Amino acid sequence: MFITFEGIEGSGKTTQARYMVKFLQSRGHDCVMTREPGGTRIGKKIRAILLDPESKDMDPLAELLLYTADRAQHIKELVNPFLSAGKTVLCDRFYDATVAYQGFARGLDIGLINRLHGLILEDLKPDITFLLDLPPKVGLLRAWQQIKNGTRTGIETRFEEEKLPFHEKVRSGYLEIARVEPDRFRVIDASGDKHHVRDEIIKILSVEINRKYEI
Numbered sequence: 001m002f003i004t005f006e007g008i009e010g011s012g013k014t015t016q017a018r019y020m021v022k023f024l025q026s027r028g029h030d031c032v033m034t035r036e037p038g039g040t041r042i043g044k045k046i047r048a049i050l051l052d053p054e055s056k057d058m059d060p061l062a063e064l065l066l067y068t069a070d071r072a073q074h075i076k077e078l079v080n081p082f083l084s085a086g087k088t089v090l091c092d093r094f095y096d097a098t099v100a101y102q103g104f105a106r107g108l109d110i111g112l113i114n115r116l117h118g119l120i121l122e123d124l125k126p127d128i129t130f131l132l133d134l135p136p137k138v139g140l141l142r143a144w145q146q147i148k149n150g151t152r153t154g155i156e157t158r159f160e161e162e163k164l165p166f167h168e169k170v171r172s173g174y175l176e177i178a179r180v181e182p183d184r185f186r187v188i189d190a191s192g193d194k195h196h197v198r199d200e201i202i203k204i205l206s207v208e209i210n211r212k213y214e215i
Ligand code: TMP
Pocket: 009, 035, 036, 037, 051, 067, 093, 094, 095, 097, 098, 099, 101, 102, 159, 160
């Protein structure tokens, strides 16, 4: 099973993905948690370039190609082998992030993004995607608090430094992607308490697991 987590900055998707690893392991699933960008050794180098605040002048097309390069490596080296081995893979961001950030927010052609994905994905598609939705003002405040108190690194802030309208476009882009694929997406209100959000995701995931494995 392939599960992805998406959302704007400060939406809590990393925390929730970790909770779900614990939950799934308690139900006997063999889980691997990974992320994009930076799920592989090569990907970590690509991530450093992408998120460095000094990469401010990066061309949007170069940005898109770096995210897809990271993804190509990640799928070949990690996601596909683990899925083939029967593991449950939980991924903190996947291709929907490219459509939301580089497509809807940066304004690159979504047709081009889909063609690039056609080259690297083959038949790979998440079974379920949790979109943690909340207002960007709330998310950004959380993200900057985490950067200030050291729970999130301060050397990866290129996107946090983008202005509010950029993050509004990311959010509405994500909601649009979710609207088009209602079978795959579950939109979760992530503005509340993290334990409440966790319980809601567990409820949904339990139903999905029963559907996939036990019925
Ligand atoms: P993270 O902070 O969730 O690890 O994500 C890193 C940043 O990269 C985040 O600001 C969103 C951005 N991003 C894109 O712009 N496009 C992508 O395809 C991915 C995976 C992430």
